[in-house]
Amino acid sequence: LKIRTTVNVTLAEKKEPLRKILALVPGSMLTFDVHCDRQLTLRAGGHPIATGETVKIGDKFGLRVREIGVPKED
Structure with missing residues (x-):
């Protein structure tokens, strides 16, 4: 139980053209x-x-956990 693993929560994702990413300031x-x-x-x-x-x-x-288990697909 002392093994460490990465945990993450992704707020949002989307694809953008590379030119738009390179233009970020x-x-x-x-x-x-x-x-x-x-x-x-x-x-x-x-x-x-x-x-x-x-x-x-x-x-x-932070994240308030509401349900443990594999989330249902939408």
Whole structure:
């Protein structure tokens, strides 16, 4: 149980043309077509293990786990 593994939560993803990525400068904005309150998937070692919602904890963000197990496909 002392083995460490990477855990991550991806807020949003999308594909953009490389020219748009190369044109980014400080202050550039990227918009994503997802609602900020949508349910997120927690992954451990690349595998989905739970779902939850974003929470603000002081000046940081976290994930409040709502359901353990493999998330259902939409």
